[in-house]
Structure formats: C-alpha cells, structure tokens
Amino acid sequence: DAGVIQSPRHEVTEMGQEVTLRCKPISGHNSLFWYRQTMMRGLELLIYFNNNVPIDDSGMPEDRFSAKMPNASFSTLKIQPSEPRDSAVYFCASSSARFLPYGYTFGSGTRLTVV
C-alpha cells in the first residue's frame, strides 16, 4: 500500500498563475478530504468527497478555488488565479466511509508558495 500520494511536493508559482495540486487516495477508500495548513489558521478542511461526489465545500475560501474528483483514484485542487495569501501546505487525506471514525490517512502534503 503506497498510502495517499500527493504531487507535487513543492510548488512555487507567480501570483496570477493557475496551480493544480493532485491527489491519489488509497485504493478502496471512498472518502477524500482536502485540508490547508497555515501558521495563522492551522488545519482547515476545504472540501470533502464521498464516492467522488462533493459533500461539503463550505471550507473553500473563494471562487478561485475548485476541486474535482473525476474517479475514485484521483482528485485535483485548482487555484486560479493564485495569490500570495494562498501560500500554505495543502494536504489530501482519504478513508473508507466505514472507517471514518478510525481516522484518516494523510498524504505528505504539497507546500505551495505564491510569489
């Protein structure tokens, strides 16, 4: 089991550019979560999917952020246009719906720097 795989590990981009973060959940997991971690706000849930369907996107900060899960093995988080305040570590996590109360498995995160 390779765990939750996120790419890239680091991303540096210029303000105004489009950024796409990628996540491959653990095979068989049908719940997927995107979190953002900053010093000021800690870990915030942005959006979560169950069976590829977005269930709660109330944490998505604004329309510049969008997330998709076209199939059970892939999800993307896109920021367009990016701004310096989007700089953060973005985590993807997955779990089986039956095992949600047992905790999630997190990826290693993508550190995004917008200059």
Added chain:
Amino acid sequence: AQTVTQSQPEMSVQEAETVTLSCTYDTSESNYYLFWYKQPPSRQMILVIRQEAYKQQNATENRFSVNFQKAAKSFSLKISDSQLGDTAMYFCAFFISNFGNEKLTFGTGTRLTIIP
C-alpha cells in the same frame, strides 16, 4: 459547530521525562471520536491515538495514553519516557459521524520539543 482548543502553543521536556498535552473541545453531540495526530518535521500527519466518546476507559498505545474527561470535555495526551523522535507538532482532533458532517476538526496544535 464543534471547536477544539489547545492552549499550549509550545512545550519542551527533557528526554525520558513524562509530558502531558492539553486539549478541550466543545460539542452538543453525545457520540463522537477524539484523536491525537503527530506531525514531525517531515510534515507527515501520523495518527497517534484514538478515543471513542462512549468508552469510559482511556485509550493507550505503548508510551502514549489519554485522559478523557467527557463531562469536562477534556482530552489530554500523556507521553511517557519521552524520546527525541517525539519532537513534533501534536494536534488534537474531533470527529462526529453524521452524514453530511463527517469531518475531522483540528485544534491549533502544540509544538513539543524533546531536549537531549
């Protein structure tokens, strides 16, 4: 809405000593789950220990144990015989399993440093 509060931003302790990290939470739910996650400098989020609210017995995992006080809404983590590898950020987290509200809510974290 559920909230999780960790009132100790930073702590340090000598190697081999015991340290306790505090966490309080607020909820109107009666059935929920509590977690402690560890985030070492590698950035990986690692599940340390888990507690089910309906269980009175405190969870233990080797050197890690919790003191769960449901009435007080308190969930502290005790690390015994601390090791250098325990140096990390520790996050307390709260989960309820209601369809449409199945999300893990994190506290702001405690940065723990183990001093050689």
